[in-house]
Amino acid sequence: MSLLRRQLSQLRPSVARRPRTTQSPRNPAQHPFSTSATATMKVRSLEMQPDETQNYCYVLTDDASKKSWVIDPAFPKWVLADVEKLNKSGDIDLAAIVNTHHHWDHSGGNEDFKQSFSKLPIIAGKDSPDVTKTPAHGEQLTLGDNLKITALHTPCHTQDSICYFVEDTKTGERAVFTGDTLFIAGCGRFFEGTPEEMNVALNDILAKLPDDTVVYPGHEYTKSNVKFVKTILPNNEAVNKLDHFCQNNKITTGVFTIGDEKKHNPFMMVNDPAVEEVCGSTDPVKVMEVLRERKNKL
DSSP states (O other): OOHHHHHHHTTOOOOOOOOOOOOOTTOTTOOSSOOOTTOOEEEEEEEEOTTTTOEEEEEEEETTTOEEEEEOOOOHHHHHHHHHHHHHHTSOEEEEEEOSSOSHHHHTTHHHHHHHSTTSOEEOOTTSTTOOBOOOTTOEEEETTTEEEEEEEOOSSSTTOEEEEEEETTTOOEEEEEETTEETTEEOOOSSSOHHHHHIIIIIIGGGSOTTOEEEESBOOHHHHHHHHHHHOTTOHHHHHHHHHHHHOSOOTTTOBHHHHHHHOGGGOTTOHHHHHHHTOSOHHHHHHHHHHHHHHO
């Protein structure tokens, strides 16, 4: 068993999945995690450029200590004032600026945040601006008293893409921040990588996380992704449920899990007979390639 697999296996206590709430965009006072009084992990989802790039910035907080990360604060005009206000009020104690990859719409705020929080590390892949720490694949970090974070290198969209798997060691709640590697019902384009690399990222790394791990992607692309998925899996019950949810909800981040993605995301279903049939292959790498080519043309 690999070191990473052993580390992940240690992060899987048997816990009941807790109810979660959603939040309205641009309201940093709310969060989409459990409202239980015992919950210690909070995630604030801050929407950026909703009519253009549809980006998300996240503030991840260990509520016991208030220690926090700001993840992918690409557009300071949308989020810097919010984060400064939260930090000044004591709602958070910002501990790091974090990127999932170097693209400008994820790392573009590093310089402005560095000016406001000059003593904080910038945790990211090697190609992000002003980076001060690049965690190794499988390296474990801590945030506050209760949050254990594992860095997962997922090169393909970019070669420096990193997903951050978070576990609340007190409650067992889990989350993963996936940037542009994994979207709800989709994945990022293979700008710097290959179908084989994306298959490893999605199906050898992220798919091995506990099924109840909540997914926080870098963009709100779910509606367009569902449109594509329905051309691949038109009679899939899970896809139809996701479609119904999208028709009635603007926000899908923080709602769906890795287990859900295995049921409605064809990029994580490359061994499913229905997906194989549509793609004309039983080779998972070829299936990944065909899916991406078809999505690019939609």
